[in-house]
Amino acid sequence: MSNAETVAESSSRPVPKWNRSVRIFRAFGKPVKFILGVLLSLTPLTAVIVLGWLARFTERKSANYFITRLGRRLPGDAYPERATPPRHFGWPGWFVDDGMRLAVNGESPSRPPVKKGVAGFLASRFGGFWDNLKAGLQSLTALAVLTLPFGALWFLGWWSGWQNSFTKGYEQAFAGPAISLLGIALSLMALSYLPMALAHLSLERRISSFFHFGRVLKLIHTAGWRYILLSAAYVIAALPVFLANAAPVFIENYNPGISDMSPEEIGEYIGAHHFWTSVYILAALLTLRAWAARIYARSALDLYLRDETGWGDTRIMGYVLEENFDLGSHRPRTGPAKIRAVLLVILLPAIWFGLVAQTYVGQFMNYKWWNWLNHPLVQIPWFPPLGPWA
Amino acid sequence: MPDIIGRRQFNLGLGATAALLGNAGTLATAGAKAPYRGPNVIIVRFGGGVRRRETIDPKHTYAPFLAHKLVKRGVLIPNMMIENLEGLNTSHAEGTLNILTGRYMSWRDAGSKILEDRLEPIEPTLFEYFRKAYAVPAHRTLLINGEDRPQEEFFAFARHKHYGIKYRSENLSLYRYKLFKFRKILAERSADEAELKKAQAEYDKLKSMDYRGVGIKQTRELERFWENWRKDYRDSGLINPRGDRLLTELALRAMKTLRPALMMINYQDPDYVHWGNKSHYTRAISIIDKGLERIVELADRNPFYRRRTIFVIVPDCGRDANPLTALPFQHHFNTRSAHEIWTLIFGPNIVRDKTYDRQFDQSQMASTIGAMMGMRTPRADGRAIGGIFT
Structure with missing residues (x-):
């Protein structure tokens, strides 16, 4: 069934009147959703839900890019309800299914099928939670495959290198540094690839799409300097996270009384630090993911308009075509492709090395083994709390 | 007994030491350089950087020989501090x-x-006080240094016009x-090109x-020492x-071979x-404790060191x-705990099985050792600790 022939309902349909819960939550809007997100990111398990929510957020931001840039539709549309401009997608819900969907190829109509009985009740009240969890597990799986190998090499290189140094194993002194260097090399490639791959996964909703190397690399290449800026923004945004982890080693310099505090007082201090750091992380992720979504959408459109094979099959373009946006005013980017490729290959790893350096220096300042395997801005959005830990 | 000793106590201590060893003429007097017949002193730098909890706290110690056996043989001062001065770093070179x-x-x-710090002492060291006061050859004053901090090789003398x-x-070290x-x-030219x-x-x-331009040649006795070492351990390291x-x-x-009268051992691996x-x-810490056990056992057995x-x-x-912090064992951040150390002194003429639970200062060590050895330490700030001599 082609896009034009689908009978999917578009995003311009109003929220179903029956969904009172959605209306109530919408009234409180973004601040409540933000606070809920921060609370969910306080533990590693619930942070997976936040990861999924961010994927759905990215999906909606991509769609909103087109609504903003290409909101005008072609005349003579077969669907009269599209005479009004499409409504922007709001932030996804944490628990409730708000009924908003990207209309693509007839899948996922904006109004979920009404189920009866317990199933219906659960679907309406917790369908959003289920969507977040599904998307979170997809993202987690994809990220684990891409990042755990180099994270494990970082950890093993550091541990084995210092273990060998302590025992003065001169004979295998090369082992730890060699493992670390291999891990760093892999990480630079993976991190350069990751933001765009994550955006592509968020739209495609299939784990395999994360590993469509050809497509994702084409998107990166098309995005050009915008993607370089996005990568730099990731590394700069990671600095406060580095400071949140490293600065507490200086605590007695600006709070000498801390060594006399009771365990309860220290617990409160740690809790506050954890909460506010998580606030920053979520805010940074919303900014970075929204930016990535716009870059993704623009690059996908450029590739489609340049008549590159296969881009019409992507979900984002399926949505654009389904909504019948007027693409005539958009001019796809062109430019010196080879120079752009060379710059990306040199600049992206150089920029991401900043994150690698932050990780290593941070481990010297305040060592936590988990920090080899996870960075809250790149993987699970969870910051390990201060204090004695695993 | 006062916490610090004045001139009268100092001279009484010297006299007591001399009387104990049956040598009435051993007081160092200005202009005379008598042979040294006082007690040997072995300074063990229990480093690099240890907390009281893991060393002298009997419930949490990783040095059972120190915390359970050695403390009974002498005076334990559990509350020694490094003063909190502007610009003073609680670290190994500075502490030494x-x-x-x-x-x-x-x-x-x-x-x-x-x-890699590179510090040059500008005030005379105990070695210089000792060799200026007594006719002691260089090989009988030894600084034993580890391979990880070769810069501490060069603490054997100060840049001072009256000493130097x-x-x-x-020095005894892998570097040497x-x-x-x-x-x-x-010189042998027995290896290939x-x-x-x-x-x-x-x-x-x-x-x-x-x-510091110390020079590479050591004394004849040290050359012989290294010849024997080379015979046993050869060249591979x-x-x-x-x-x-x-x-x-x-x-x-x-x-066993050089019989140093004053020796400092710079343990470092913690x-x-x-x-x-x-x-x-x-x-x-356990490795140092075991090393201590072997050294004390030899000192108890060897006729040159036994009871002297x-x-x-x-x-x-x-x-x-x-x-x-998850791993709270750094020491560069000027915390109170980094300033908290201890000292254990035992041997002839030293009170036995006593815990002297008053606060003393690390800068008092040189004067205290000077009092033990019958030499003046005019440039030392801290005054000798009283109440530890019998």
Whole structure:
């Protein structure tokens, strides 16, 4: 069934009147959703839900890019309800299914099928939670495959290198540094690839799409300097996270009384630090993911308009075509492709090395083994709390 | 008994020491340089950086010989502090010089780099006081140093117009052995050309590390020492004991062959905890404890040392007890715990099985050792600790 022939309902349909819960939550809007997100990111398990929510957020931001840039539709549309401009997608819900969907190829109509009985009740009240969890597990799986190998090499290189140094194993002194260097090399490639791959996964909703190397690399290449800026923004945004982890080693310099505090007082201090750091992380992720979504959408459109094979099959373009946006005013980017490729290959790893350096220096300042395997801005959005830990 | 001793107590202490050893004419007087017949002193730098909890706290110690057996033989001062001065770093080089000179900030920077301090003492060390007061050859004053901090090789003398290189101690370390070894290899020319070229390069590199112009030649006695060492352990560097066990081995051999009257052993391996592995800290403390046991056992047996040797065991610095970090064992961040150390002194004429629970200062060590050995330490700030002599 082609896009034009689908009978999917578009995003311009109003929220179903029956969904009172959605209306109530919408009234409180973004601040409540933000606070809920921060609370969910306080533990590693619930942070997976936040990861999924961010994927759905990215999906909606991509769609909103087109609504903003290409909101005008072609005349003579077969669907009269599209005479009004499409409504922007709001932030996804944490628990409730708000009924908003990207209309693509007839899948996922904006109004979920009404189920009866317990199933219906659960679907309406917790369908959003289920969507977040599904998307979170997809993202987690994809990220684990891409990042755990180099994270494990970082950890093993550091541990084995210092273990060998302590025992003065001169004979295998090369082992730890060699493992670390291999891990760093892999990480630079993976991190350069990751933001765009994550955006592509968020739209495609299939784990395999994360590993469509050809497509994702084409998107990166098309995005050009915008993607370089996005990568730099990731590394700069990671600095406060580095400071949140490293600065507490200086605590007695600006709070000498801390060594006399009771365990309860220290617990409160740690809790506050954890909460506010998580606030920053979520805010940074919303900014970075929204930016990535716009870059993704623009690059996908450029590739489609340049008549590159296969881009019409992507979900984002399926949505654009389904909504019948007027693409005539958009001019796809062109430019010196080879120079752009060379710059990306040199600049992206150089920029991401900043994150690698932050990780290593941070481990010297305040060592936590988990920090080899996870960075809250790149993987699970969870910051390990201060204090004695695993 | 007062906490610090004045001139009268000092002279009484000297007289008591002399009387104990049956040598009435051994007081060091201005202008005379008598042979030394006082007690041998072995200073054990229980470093690099240890907390009270893991050393002298009997419930949590990783040094059972120290905490359960040695404390009964002498005076334990559990509350010794490094003063909190502007610009004073609680670290190994600084702590060692605090002990050796009896003054804080008794050094100048001689070209430090990142992770490699290069300090030059500007106030006389205990070695210089000793060799200026008594007719003691250099090989009977020894500084035994580890391989990880070669810069502390060069604390054998100060840049001071009345003391200096003329009164320096000798050094035992892998650095010194390698200088000896490569000089011999190049002189013997028994290896092939490639090996000789490598040896020359290593030799030149080692010579370039001498930032104080100490010179590479050691005394005849040390040359003989290294000849015997080479016979046993040869040239590969893979056979001799490693890490802090190496220092124990060097100390034991020195006691048997060189018979130092004043010897300092710079244990260091607890500092490996900087790199994130707590077991390196606790394991290293146990290794030092075992080394102590062997050295004390030899001193108890050897006729030159039996009943004529005072042990002074003192850390160079403490370590943090930061409740906000997962691994709270750093020491560069000016925490209270990093300033908290202790000392254990035992031997002839020292009170036995006593805990002297008042606060003393690390800068008092030099004057206290001076009192033990019957020598004045005019440039030391801290006054000798009273109440420890019988």
